[in-house]
Amino acid sequence: MLETLTHHAEGLERRPLKDFTEKAYLDYSMYVILDRALPHVGDGLKPVQRRILYAMSELGLSASAKFKKSARTVGDVLGKFHPHGDSACYEAMVLMAQPFSYRYPLVDGQGNWGSPDDPKSFAAMRYTESRLTPYAELLLGEVDQGTVDWQPNFDGTLEEPRLLPARLPNLLLNGTTGIAVGMATDILPHNLREVARACVHLLEHPEATVEDLMRFVPGPDFPTTGEIVTTSDDLLKLYLTGGGSVRQRARYEVERGDIVITALPYQVSGSRVLEQIAAQFNAKKLPMIEDFRDESDHEYPTRFVIVPRSNRVDVERLMSHLFATTDLERSYRVNMNLIGLNGRPRVMNLREILSEWLTCRTETVRRRLQHRLDKVLERLHLLDGLLIAFLNLDEVIRIVRTEDEPRPILMARFALSEAQADYVLNTRLRQLARLEEMKIRAEQAELAQERDGLQRLLGNEQALKHLIRDEITADAEQYGDARRSPLVARAAAAAIDETELSPSEPVTVVLSEKGWIRAAKGHEVDAAGLSYRSGDRFLGAARLRSSQSVVFLDSTGRSYSLPAHTLPSARGQGEPLTGRLDPPPGARFVAVLGDALETRYVLASDAGYGFIVRLEDLLAKPKAGKAVLTLSQGAEVLLPVPLTDPAARLVAVTSAGYLLLFPVSDLPEMPRGKGNKLIGIPSAKAANREETLIALALVSAGDSLTVLAGKRGLTLKPADLEVYQGERGRRGRLLPRGFQRVDGLG
Structure with missing residues (x-):
């Protein structure tokens, strides 16, 4: 028993799992690329499409034939050539029948074959009927004329064509899409007459460039009549590289x-x-x-x-x-990846595709002519033997009547070949009538003339080119049509901003101390008198238009913004800002701002540093906002002061009762940063922070200022304020007794 197991083990092939899986996956990849997903440059078809068309031609479903159930066609395709799922095969057939999917449909369908609204809404194959379209003749017309190579089908019982002998570059005319392993293809449809003219030009001018060919093929041509708005420069780049995108709009x-x-x-x-x-x-x-x-x-x-x-x-x-x-506007990816004449997939530009197809077409025509020449020579050979027999009819009849094996005798007596002798012996008596000699000689003359013409074409490259050119031109005239998708220069599409779309109405945005936000219609709103949640109260309000954005500042120096028209109504108590924004842990909102984007504010920290900033620089769309004011350790943001008078003076007062007055023009305008020193605070950098900047205010010429300390207030008239005038960053002067613990400015 052990010896038997050892014997069997010796016959097994041992391979590392890594090598086996690598080869298996590579084999699968090559199968998907070459035999399923990518089209061939010769006929522009994938294998399943090629097999469907060939099976329909074998069933006799030409454009003039009666319709036949699609299930019959799919059954033939699966049973003879394509042993895969029937639904996938039928879907491929449906696609070739939809005039809104294919620029030049290959299948003529009767019944429900889907609609532009829902291409997948087609009826089952047992309900629909089909046959080939006249255009399909361009692909199948020469298949039985020695133009293609044949290969066994999947079970070796039949033969199928490796390619179809396309008389026009169907690859560009109908386009294709496919996803293989590690690569994909997206080729858009084009106009038949335009592509035909480009082929003729390249045939006559082999040195033509992509730019030259684009005089004939300016761009794709879709089955729909929407406008192609891709610029000519982008289209040129697409056809030069074989990749890019095309935009079409309604x-x-x-x-x-x-x-x-x-x-x-x-x-x-x-x-x-x-x-x-x-x-x-x-x-x-x-x-x-x-x-x-x-x-x-x-x-x-x-x-x-x-x-x-x-x-x-x-x-x-x-x-x-x-x-x-x-x-209403769609962008289409282009990746002209296909299988070339060498059997390898690669991305080609417009010139390479047409050049390879012309090479394929030239070889196809040459094989067709040679096939016909062989048939003509064979027929002439038989007619020569028949004529010899006719001229020696009595002797031929005697040999046939008297000899047991007349064929070798005839071959020896009249120098006939086996084929000639068999043909003479198989000739019916009625063909030996008196007038048959004239018919034989007339047919010989006709065939000799055709032979000479075929030999001239095969022996003259220029004559062969002229034949190909004439055939392309004739096919374009018969099957072509006018361009459907016009190429138009249009401005790029742009969405209207939400602020433009929303109505512009006056609103008052109210912020509470706990960070709850709401918006009330109008500017005549008593924001402080609104109802607030228990333990919460009014913090600030901004009056602006609903089409504007409202700005929020938090205690860490970050700014945020939201469209005013998206905020909840003031009929309720609003909603927390943290539901829409993402401030740092522990931060609280300290101010709400709203005005024209060019409005300027004095932005400062309680450490005594600040600068002028535009409202536009405070806008921040991300939920996390953006850092605007750089703070020292422990410092917080003060309520910004709107700069309404550039000639005004800035008042800075500390919690210890020091007040300084200086021109606001001494401050720089910055989008972000720490700013300049406003007033000297000895303990600004100390850990205990005993003294801080408590408030800021702007005073114009002739204005008075009120300083608040507890329940008391001190009003400084313009003359009194002059005492506190100084340079920016100085210590300032101490307020009178009783106002050395300042709460704010009024």
Whole structure:
């Protein structure tokens, strides 16, 4: 028993798991790349598409034949050539039949084959019927003329073509998409006549560049009539490199003040676009629109009507917003990755694709001509033997009647080949009529003329080129059509800012000490008199427009901003700012600001440092805000003072009763930082911080100032204030007795 096990083990191949898995995955990858996902430059088809078309041609489903159930076609494809899932095979067939998916459909479908709104809504294959389109003749017409190589099918019982002999570069005409292992392909459809002209030009001028070819192929041509708005420079870069993107947007016109959308981008669902517009409309992000509706029918397949609120609405600005925020404008990735003539996948530019296809086409035509020449020579050879037999008919009849094996006798007597002798022996008696000699000689003359023409074409490169050119031109004339997707220079789409979309109304934003926020309509609001939560009270208010942003400052020197129209109503007690913003742990909100963006504030810390900052520099969209005022250890932010008079003087007072007055113009304007020293505080850097800057105020010429200490107040008139005038950063002068513990300024 042990000896048997040892014997079997010796016959096994031992390989490291790493090597085995690496090879297995590589084999799988190559199969997916070469035999499933990527198209070939010759016919522009993936294997499943090629097999569907060939199976339909074998079933006799030409463009003039009767329709046949799609299930029959799919059954033939699976049973004979493509042993995979029927649903995947049928989906590939459906795609080739949808005129909104393929620029030049290959399958003519009868029944429900899906709609532009939902391409996957097609009926099951047992309900639909199909046949080939006339365009498919360009791919299949020469398949039985010796033009292609053949390979065994999956079980070796039949043969299938490796490629189809495409008479035009179907790869560019219909485009394709595919995802392989480690690579993908995205090729957009093009116009048949444009591509044909480019092929003819490259055939006659092999040195032509991509720029030269783009005079004939200026860009893709989608099945839909939307506008291609990609710039010519971007298209040139795309065709030079084989990769990039193309943007297509819907077409619209204005009818009696209404906006009517008449064409959508490629593969865009109209119902999806209406859903996107409805979502914005319901969110009150489209206040300039009064109504929108779908008026599409059989006569007008695409007709979406948008009704502006008034004739003052900027239609172009509105449509630019919709292009930027809905599928009315779509961007398509381009990656011209395909299998070349050498059997390897690579990304090609426009010239390389057309050049390789022309090489493939030239070889196909050469093989077709050689195949026909071989048939003509074979027929001439047989006719020569038949003519010899006819001219010696009596002798031939005698040999056939008297000899047991007449074939070798005929071959020896008249110098015939085996094929000629067999043909003579298989000829029916009625073909030996008296007039048959004339028919034989007439057919010989006709075939000899065709032989000479074929040999001339095969022996003359220029004549072969002319033939290929004429065939391409004729096919383009027969199957081509006008461009559907116009190339138009348009400005880039831009969404309208939310502040522009929201109505501009006066609001008062109220902030409580605990950081709760709300917004009340109007500016005549008693913010301090509103109801607050238990233990909370009024901290500050900002009066601004609902279309503006409101700014918040926290105790760590960070600023934040929120659109005013998004804040909760003052009918309730609001909501905590921490639900929308993300301040550092332990920070508390100390101020709320709102005004024109160019408004300036004096921003300072209680350590005695500050600077002038514009409100625009305090805006911060991230939830975490941004650092504006740099604080020393233990310092906090003071309430900012609006700078309404550039000629005013700044009053700085400390908690110890020192007051300093100096021109506010001595302070620098900065977007962020620590600032300059406002007033000298001896203990500003000490750990105990016994004295701090308690308040700031601005006084213009002729203004008085009130200093508050507990319940008492000291009013300093303009003449009294002059005593406290000094240079910025000085210690200042001590206030009178009783005001050496200052609470603030009034």
